[in-house]
Amino acid sequence: MMGFSVQRWAAWAPGLVNPASWETWLAKPHALPAEGTPALAAMPAMMRRRVDRLGRIALQASYDAHVDAPEAPVLFASRYGDLGRSVELLTQLARSEPLSPTSFSLSVHNAIGALYSIARGDTSAYGAIAAGEETVEAAFTEACGLLSDGVPRVMVVVYDEPVPSPWEHFSPGVAFPHAWACLLSASTGADAIHLDCAAGPPDAPFSEQEQEQEQDPADLPADLRVLRFLVSGASRWEHVMGNRRWRWARDA
Secondary structure, eight states, X not given: OOOEEEEEEEEEBTTBOSHHHHHHHHHSOOOOOXXXXXXXXXSOHHHHTTOOHHHHHHHHHHHHHHXXXXXXXXXXXXXXXXXXXXXXXXXXXXXXXXXXXXXXXXXXXXXXXXXXXXXHTOOXXXXXXXXXXXXXXXXXXXXXXXXXXXXXXXEEEEEEOOOXXXXXXXXXXXXXXXXXXXXXXXXXXXXXXXXXXXXXXXOSOOOHHHHHHTOOOTTSOHHHHHHHHHHHTOSEEEEEETTEEEEEEXXX
């Protein structure tokens, strides 16, 4: 698969609002507040008022990673999206109550990308990706495909929050709302990162140094383990799902 490098990245969660604080936290994760919403000052107020908390968090990371950068295709990746809106709409349907057209239009996965495109006046391609526990890998696979086609840069935005009742058992590992974004470019140099997928059991055991690098807390969501790999300089990380091995590797 096409090698890529991270030109710029940004992330947002309650209590973590800049790369330095994220790097410190990823090196030694600890409990974070469950509540908090970014100001999202870069988006016009009339449009900003339509966006719920998760959307604001995703958009804040997007603006921070995209600042001063040329237009680029953007892939918004979320396992469940703004599921809170969907729960609210389904509850209203069950009660035979009228639905809000605005709430319905913002409940779909591509709503955040559409708002971002409109607010920026950006006519680049946008995509929305949801692929279960392999959502991040699906997004980066799509990004690498675009880079292989000659697109100079692609931005991937990953975002999620705790799943609301009655579906919280589907995603117990996401304890706090968060989003992160990476502006990617193709690379064949020493900094190139590769993502590959293979079937079967994991590779041979890591070396002692690699094992030390890959010790992730069990409660760290898989998408944040990917971010940890991307910003830490670790040589590799594997995400095993069923009979598939997603291998993230950095050239030596």
